[in-house]
Amino acid sequence: MTKTDPSDSFFVRCYAVSQRIPYGKVTSYGAIAKYLGAARSARMVGWAINKSLGKNVPAHRVVNKIGLLTGKHHFDGSNLMKQLLENEGHKFNGDQLLNFNEVFWTPTDT
DNA sequence: GAATTGACGTTCT
């Protein structure tokens, strides 16, 4: 640590929200950011979740507002993120998540 | 220590 312990930072809450995403559901960076109080910047959400990689956070359930797997290349290999989501019953068109509106979930939903 | 980048989204032009 020695530098800005995330134990009280903004992106720690992103972990919590990501872990709250139910199976077969996905959420957007903006939704999380907005849930935190004021859309501080969806960029930070992605950044925080990026740190969540390697933790117990299902980062593959977090996509951009259009359901596009913009962060798939952050995962190991390349299609890992898509594979994980497909494993949950999601459909894809390349990197575009289909039925996005149906599987969309917000922190306030539960 | 300062400048740049980063898994986006909103707003202005």
Add this chain to the structure above:
DNA sequence: AAGAACGCCAATT
């Protein structure tokens, strides 16, 4: 309606 610029906080170089 489409495109460009801005904003936000933290981390990396």
